[in-house]
Amino acid sequence: MAKLIIVVDKTQDWAPYYQYDGVMTLPAYLKWSAKNKQRTRVINLCRQAQYLGTGYYCSLLAEARGHNVMPSVRAFNKFNRHEIADIAEEIPGSILSQLNKALAGETETPLVFNIYFGETAIKALKKVAAYLFEAFPVPILRVELQKKTSWQVKTLKIGSVNKLDEQEQNFFGNTLEKYSHKIWRLEPTNKKYKYDLAVLVDAKEKFPPCTPKSLELFTKAARKAAMDTEQIGAKDIHRLAEFDGLFIRETTSVNHHTFHMALKAEREGLAVIDDPNSILRCGNKVYLQTLFEQHKVPMPDGVLLFKQDEDNLERAADTLGLPLVLKIPDGSFSRGVVKVKTLTELRAQLTALFEQSAIILAQRYTFTEYDWRIGVLNGMALFACKYFMARNHWQIYKHGSAKTQSGGFTTCAISEVPSHVIDAALKACAPIGDSLYGVDIKQDGEKVYVIEVNDNPNIDDGVEDLYLGNKLYDLLVEDFIRRIELKR
Known part of the structure; x- marks a missing residue:
């Protein structure tokens, strides 16, 4: 902490x-x-x-x-150069519009107010305050607004705590309490735990990467190792500095609070799984395709299709044959992944998918009864499962209008997995990082194809932990402690 x-x-x-x-x-x-x-x-x-x-x-x-x-x-x-005027001129029109709407009835000019850690007592200027704090992150930002034909930011200065009046002191104190919650929390004199870990979860998530039971087992393993855990949500981003590490157990995405929390936690010096680079690299299938090509990772033949190209249809069909698989870059849980059997289907699906992304990945279709999922932590294989395809379907997940179906599974010892499957999994993870990954691999005899690397793999009780049991959670805790100690 x-x-x-x-x-x-x-x-x-x-x-x-x-x-x-x-x-x-x-x-x-x-x-x-x-x-x-x-x-x-x-x-x-x-x-x-x-x-x-x-x-x-x-x-x-x-x-x-x-x-x-x-x-x-x-x-x-x-503040010591000329960036203030430049930033003031670059404030988006939407923010200035909101500013002028909020101050429509205001006649006093200039108008001076303070922003404390991104918040202001003037509720109507909340968005303006958040924008200015992001550009000028200081504890107290003193803002002067001026109205000519419309309201504009005239000056920005660093405010002084000794110049606040009583009302301003109250607001500053309350805001600081939220921003750095730790200063009001007295540490016990006989603290039981050496480490504090935040676990990011979303109780409303439909397909979370951990079941409640697996989170409970992880917590027990952590406390045995003198590590306290606390489940937090997106609204707790300001509390990250209270902890030594962040374990993201919510499905990640680059354009999402999970990525922003990973970034902030890393800046605060926390040990983070999933780290921002892993989220960025694993979250885009186009990136992985290019990365795998450079590092000679075995994968299905693929072609990148660009929205503006007119020969996409012929190029994909001629290169890969039919059927083939189309993927949007950031799909997950089999969403945004479609199989096409005919040129008519290919044309229709390309039109639909290009509405979501400027680039589509087309890959050669290879059917297998199951996909290997190899869990990798810090460059070492951790667990292995076979995920079978959903009944009468070519994917593990079959999304219907009423419910989502999935296939069965088998959990194996690492020693039972063919060595070339493990080698492919480790080779795929090496250029991405040393975090926790789930590598999906298709095996066709002696040939293996890495389908993707997931930065936020499922660890569910009775599935991924079926072979190792509690030892799986002990290994996760041990690695977090290793990462925390390296940060110290």
């Missing part, structure tokens, strides 16, 4: 707020950090925000110590 330090120029600047032993002046922080090597998060509230002032030096020296600090030196530099 990261230690939160709040740095101020004078200790009386913190007088209106709850007392906390992590509040210190810059000299005290430098002495403290010289003796302590734990993961640290710094909120810099020094008054002197100008170049080479105490605020600037606080962030500069915090970054030199490997601490996660707000504001960053890069943020300070934005």
Whole structure:
């Protein structure tokens, strides 16, 4: 768990707020950090925000110590150059439109207000505040708006905590509490657990990558190893700094909060599974196709089809033959994957799929009764399953209007899996990363074809853990501890 330090120029600047032993002046922080090597998060509230002032030096020296600090030196530099005017000019029309709509009845100009960690007391300006905080991530951002023919951002400055009035102090304190929940949570003197792990889940997800029982078994394994776990949701993104690691047990996607949480957790110095690079690389079948070609990973013959090309139909049919399989880049659970048997079907499906993506992957169709799923963790095979096709269907999942059907499974010992299947799985994962993956492979005699690598593989009780049992969860916990210790 990261230690939160709040740095101020004078200790009386913190007088209106709850007392906390992590509040210190810059000299005290430098002495403290010289003796302590734990993961640290710094909120810099020094008054002197100008170049080479105490605020600037606080962030500069915090970054030199490997601490996660707000504001960053890069943020300070934005205020010391001419980026403010540039950013103000680049504010999207939708944000300016919302700004002018929110202030339609406002006559006072200029209008000055504060943004605290991305939030403002003026509810109508919530979207504007979020946008400006993303561009200028500082604890207090003082904004001046000016109206000529319409409302525009005139100036942006770093605000000072010592200049807040009582009402502003209350809002600042409440916002800081949400942003860094840890400072209000007193640590027990006899803490049982050495590590704290956040597990991201969505209770409403239709096809989650873990059953409730498997999550319970993972929690038991973690607590045996002195690791506490807490299930969190998307709304808890501001709490990530409380933890040492993040385990994403929700189906991931690049254009999704799972990716943003992975990014933020990585920036905060947490051990993360799935890490952002793995989500990015595994989440696109076009990327995997290109990656596998470069690294000579065995895979079905494939052709990339582009929306603007007129010869897609002939090129796919002539190269791959019929039937063939069409895939949108980011489909999952057999969605966005179709088999076509005729040129008429190919033409119709290409038209439909190009409405979703500018590039479609066409692959040679190979039927097998089952797909291998090889679980890989840190470059080593972890578990192996055979996933059988759904009844009277060519895929594992058969999506109907009323319900989704899936085929059966068999769980095997790694030693029972043909060596060339394991080799193909490890070869496919190597250029992606060292995270937790599920590799789908078709085996046709001595030939194997890697279909895809999943960054968020299912681990369900009675399925993936059927052979190893509780040992599977012990191995996951051990690897998380290894990753956390490497971060320290």
